Amino acid sequence: MSMKITDLSMSYGKAKIIQDINLEIAEGELVALLGPSGSGKTTLLRLIAGLETPDSGNIMIDGLDATKWSVGKRKVGFVFQHYALFKHMTIFDNIAFGLRVRPKKLRPPKEAIEQKVMELLQLVQLDELASRYPAQLSGGQRQRVALARALAVEPKILLLDEPFGALDAKVRQELRKWLRRLHEHLHVTSIFVTHDQEEALEVADKVVVMNHGRIEQIGSPIEVYNHPVNQFVFSFLGRVNLFRGRFQHADSASSVGYIRPHDVMLSHEPRNESDMKVIIKHITQVGPLVRLEAEDAEAKNAIEVEMSIQQFKELNFSVGETVFANLEHIKVFQNA
């Protein structure tokens, strides 16, 4: 299903939650709505689902104006942040719910429902837990039940609100890959909300970066990471070093330079005259990366540098050493 959102706005009292959102989503895309908390990403998802009503703007689904459609009519599958499983029903009944509540004419026969539910249980790898209750499941299992329940009604679009938000790091990793594979397999248009940039970059085809109810940038994970259009996107998508108006490329005092820690190159000898003299203060290893904290010898600003373990071993830096930082990958933004 394709979707086109035009000039969508919504306020709650005086607070503008969503402002002039324009967004197009093509059939079969896997889109991430990425932003800090309070950026309006969940509200946008709920607006798409029909769980909230916009103040102005339009939502077109497959070329039809769906702005005033009810939740049921939009044929969306919604996976809630805390799953919202029906506590008093078994896993089987939870998944069967959407099929069983259909009006008699549209309801599949009992055997067909049973078969469909078992298929879905297999898809989410929970076929043995059909007769359990939600309380007896782990977080990751509940998440998959919620997904199976949403898929049971064969939604035209799948909406996931912080799908992995409540899970621990390891389960998160596994489910991410699993969701990616599932999407390749089912090819249903999907939108998920996340505040975790890594998750968005790893899973989505298209990332929509949001802040203060507005869209800051739309693009592929590579585009938004490598070519952020503004300071917000740059700093939200990863770790950054920030330099204010006093470095090589700067035209004026109001400009700000951004560089990612892994783009800073350290060497024992200066490679060109613009290299910055820094003193290494701390060295820590974080998994496959070595993170160095250094201090600008003149301005006393802290700079963070990341490199691989191999690189670190080759260069052999030590704490207290004075080295040279190359900042040629710096990106400069003008402060408005």
Next chain:
Amino acid sequence: MKGKVLLISISLLFIALFLLFPLLVVFSEALKQGIDVYIAAITEPDALAAIRLTLITSLFVIPINTLFGLMAAWAIAKFNFWGKSFLISLIDLPFAISPVISGLIFVLLFGSAGFLAPLLDDLHIKIVFAVPGIILATLFVTFPFVARELIPLMQSQGTAEEEAALSLGASGWKTFIKVTLPNIKWGLLYGVILCNARAMGEFGAVSVVSGHIRGLTNTLPLHVEILYNEYSFVAAFAVASLLTLLAIITLILKSLMELRFDRHRSENQIKEGESV
């Protein structure tokens, strides 16, 4: 340790003196002249009429207040609207004012010198000193029970499950029957039981609107009072023992309900705790 024993002893003594002792007195007075007199007292026509009227009253009051309590709790718990906190206070109004005043309100509204008297006279409808007045007064007094019980429960449960049901294509009615109702059933039953106990036992408001017409507008509590004022102590206590039995049954049901309700709630809390 000493303090604990002392406190418990005082509490038990107090309960015995003020709760248990009167309870025993009711039954011993009722059975003072033997079981035959007791049975005669509760089966004479006026007593039976009072029992019938009490049952009729709660038969009307319970469904109506359950329905309105549910609707009010639903509106308050699941929607945001202007004047919501005012509505919550308004629901408590019957608790805040004396039942006698509640009864008087209806006399002033529907009585022969009342606000709506001309209209009611034309239509030949009699409300005050008749059964409709008793039902209305009881409705008013017992209105908060179901709503009060459900509002915090529904608020704590939020709307996620209902939204999930709607997004899966369920109609509003099916969502209510299959998702909301199972989640609130214990709280709802609890509210209904309390509402019933009060509806059957209400004295003040009903006393004002009833007119005390024997065999016609006397409920059980009013009948007890009349018998007592006529010095028919045994009969008064016999009828009173019926109300006392009702209270005891309500208490037992209430405790059972609380047990189920708490277990249900703590199960839910474990669920919440795990998912975070």
